[in-house]
Each structure stands twice: as structure tokens, then as C-alpha cells.
Amino acid sequence: MIREEGLDAIWDGRYYSGSDLVRCASAGCSGCSACCHFTSDTIILDPLDVMRLEKASGSSFLELLEADRIQLSVTDGLILPHIRMKETPSGGEGGCPWLTEEGRCGIHAYRPDLCRLFPLGRVWNEDGTFRYILQKDACVRPGKSKVEVNKWLGLTTKEKVEDDRIFHERWHGLLVKMRRKMALLETDQQRSALSLYLLRNFYERRWIADEARFYRQFSIRCNQAGDGLEGV
Numbered sequence: 001m002i003r004e005e006g007l008d009a010i011w012d013g014r015y016y017s018g019s020d021l022v023r024c025a026s027a028g029c030s031g032c033s034a035c036c037h038f039t040s041d042t043i044i045l046d047p048l049d050v051m052r053l054e055k056a057s058g059s060s061f062l063e064l065l066e067a068d069r070i071q072l073s074v075t076d077g078l079i080l081p082h083i084r085m086k087e088t089p090s091g092g093e094g095g096c097p098w099l100t101e102e103g104r105c106g107i108h109a110y111r112p113d114l115c116r117l118f119p120l121g122r123v124w125n126e127d128g129t130f131r132y133i134l135q136k137d138a139c140v141r142p143g144k145s146k147v148e149v150n151k152w153l154g155l156t157t158k159e160k161v162e163d164d165r166i167f168h169e170r171w172h173g174l175l176v177k178m179r180r181k182m183a184l185l186e187t188d189q190q191r192s193a194l195s196l197y198l199l200r201n202f203y204e205r206r207w208i209a210d211e212a213r214f215y216r217q218f219s220i221r222c223n224q225a226g227d228g229l230e231g232v
């Protein structure tokens with residue numbers, strides 16, 4: 001997620017739709033891996049990311065936490081997981097735990113949404129829809145060519161575009177509602193219970209490791225969560 005504030009410093013001044021062409025395609029990263037280092041806690045994971053990581057690694061969400069591949073942190077009042085960068089021998093921050101020795105993504109087909117997007121970002125409109133932006137100079141490789149945004153994201157059919165749009169809009173909408181609800185709660189105990197609800201139902205509880213079925217399952221869990229947040 002890219003925050004609107006501070007946008008001026010990082011974007012090229014244009015919004016893109018999925019069908020727009022954007023100059024972001026490097027001709028293969030060739031072991032560069034610059035954007036897979038020093039990301040701190042910024043590669044925040046959504047439920048689809050976690051389903052994909054579970055599938056790629058054969059480990060559950062809790063096992064990935066125990067193995068220090070992911071970590072929890074508080075983002076705008078909600079506890080959410082992110083990829084945990086490896087530590088260097090001197091205790092500094094190293095690269096992503098899924099980066100291979102050759103400097104390539106070891107889970108390319110299953111990489112998280114924010115990695116798929118890079119160097120694009122998603123920004124949110126007031127009505128809960130989104131547009132894409134290009135983070136200028138974020139990718140260090142010169143000489144990029146133009147590519148359709150949807151193609152860059154691997155959304156190669158109308159169905160995939162639609163599933164992806166609905167998923168991201170519903171997930172964003174749920175987080176917005178959760179944050180509103182959180183602001184209305186009076187005690188730490190209540191806030192903690194709401195955060196745990198999100199973690200347990202959308203991360204810890206296993207997803208069916210199949211994208212088409214995931215979207216259906218996600219929709220059901222979203223409806224259940226939304227019912228409890230009605231009026232917020």
C-alpha cells in the first residue's frame with residue numbers, strides 16, 4: 001500500500017488503470033535483487049499473500065512466524081504480518097529470506113502482492129476503489145520498456161483482473177472498517193480482541209491452496225467479518 005501523503009516525493013505524477021501502459025519493465029532483473037533488501041517491515045502481507053506463501057513453502061502461517069520468515073507489527077492500529085528480512089552476522093538487516101544465493105526470488109510465482117507490483121504501487125480513492133502509480137526511480141535498473149499494468153501483475157484474463165480487483169477492494173474495505181471500529185473501542189482488551197480476530201480468521205486459519213477456491217473462501221470470511229462490523 002502506498003500512502004497518499006508523501007506521494008509527491010515518489011511518483012511520476014500519473015495515475016494508471018490496469019489497461020494502461022507504464023514504463024516499468026526491466027528486461028529481467030538478472031540477479032540485481034536491490035528491492036529485496038532493506039525493506040524493513042514494509043512488505044505487508046494480505047491473506048492471498050499468506051495463502052501463496054503457505055503453498056510455496058509447505059508451511060503454515062504459524063510455522064512461517066516461528067521460522068522467522070514473517071513477523072507481526074502494528075500498522076495503523078492493526079496487527080498485520082510482513083516479510084521479515086534476514087539478519088546479517090553483525091546484526092544488521094539483510095535480504096529477504098526467500099532470496100536465493102544467485103540473487104533471485106525463490107518463490108517468484110508465489111511472491112507477495114507488493115513484490116508483484118514493484119515498482120508500481122496501489123493508491124486508494126475515497127470510494128474504496130484504487131488506481132496504480134509508478135514509483136519513480138524505485139527500480140535501480142535503467143532502460144525500462146512499457147508494459148500493460150495488468151500484464152505486469154500477471155492478470156492475463158478478464159476473470160483474473162476481476163478476482164484481483166474484488167479481492168483487493170474487499171480487503172482494503174475490511175481494514176478501513178476494522179480501523180474505524182478500533183478507534184471506537186474503549187479498552188486495550190477490546191482492541192486486542194479485534195486485532196486477534198483479524199489475525200485468527202484471515203491469517204492463522206488455513207486457506208484452501210487454490211486461487212479460485214481461495215476467492216470464494218475469502219468472500220465468505222469477509223461477509224462474516226463485515227456482519228460483525230455493520231454500522232461502523
Ligand code: SF4
Pocket residue numbers: 026028029032033034035036118119138139140141
Ligand atoms: S530493483 Fe528493479 S532490477 Fe533490481 S531486482 Fe528490483 S525490480 Fe529487478
Ligand code: SF4
Pocket residue numbers: 035036037043096097098099100104105106107108111112115
Ligand atoms: S518474496 Fe521474492 S520478490 Fe519479494 S522481497 Fe522476497 S525475494 Fe524479493
